[in-house]
Amino acid sequence: MSDHNQNPFNALPPVVVVLAVAIAGIEIVFQAGARGFGGADAVGWRLEALNTFAFSPQLWDRMVDTGQYPPAALLRLVSYSFVHLGFGHMLFVLVFLLALGKMVAEAFSSVAMVAVLFVSAVAGALAYGTLIDPQVALVGGYPAVYGLIGAYTYILWTGLGAIGEQRLRAFTLIAFLMGIQLVFGLLFGGGLEWVADLAGFAAGFLLSFLVSPGGWQRVLSRMRQR
Structure with missing residues (x-):
């Protein structure tokens, strides 16, 4: 008999729970601030966080031009993933x-x-800041979770190959998501964030060759064979 009182988070790896609580918690704080909790200054918490933690392509260009990479600015390569434009923006992530x-x-x-x-x-941030010339800062965890989609695609890709099935089927999910983004972009107008998302997916897929069980040993073995 199943235990209906079992905590649903028990089935999740602790690191996933920690990351989910961090992302949701930050958004809850912003939502509370927008409703007046925390005083008058709380209304601007989200904007202040965006100014501090979003990835700015213009700032990145200045860093590259000057050859100076302050730690606080480099932190933006990751910190932008934890700040979102609203609840709906965060929910997908x-x-x-x-x-x-x-x-x-x-x-x-x-x-x-x-x-x-x-x-x-x-x-995702590097692709967004170097491959194109956007005027809008990059925010939200989409490139990061697209990396997880890339890792999931790798899992499907190896599984389909092991049973002799067509491996291209593993890319159905990313093709569907990119198609949805294209449609929404054409209908409602959209930025170039899809470049960061696609780069995140590619990074997640390729990194899986190294971090999957036995992946590093397989790579070394193939390098030695050459």
Whole structure:
């Protein structure tokens, strides 16, 4: 008989719970501030956080031009993932983090899952800041969770290959999501954030070759064969 009183978070790896609580907690604070909790200054908490932690392509260009990379500015390569424009903006990130974060952590390891998440966030920011010339700062955890989608795609890709099925089927999810983004962009107008999302996906997929169980040994073995 199943225990209906069991905590649903018990099934999630602790690191996924910590990340989810951090992302949701930050948004809850912003929502509370917007409703007057915390005093008059609380209304501007979200804007202040965006100014402090969002990834600014213009700031990145200045860093590259001057060759100076202050730690606080480099932190933006990751910190932008924890700040969102609103509850709806955050919700997609939270859902994919809980679902795919659990799956990747169990298939690889918790450390590997965190590596995929943060490397994908950095890759998304770098692609956004160098491949295009956007005028809008990058915010939200989309590139990071797209990295988890990349890791999930790798899991499907290896599984389909092991049973002799067509591996291209593993890319159905990312093709669907990119298609939805394209449609929404055409109908309602959108920025170039999809570049960061796609870079995050690619980083997550490629990194999985290294951080999946036995992945590093396979890479070394292939390098020695050459």
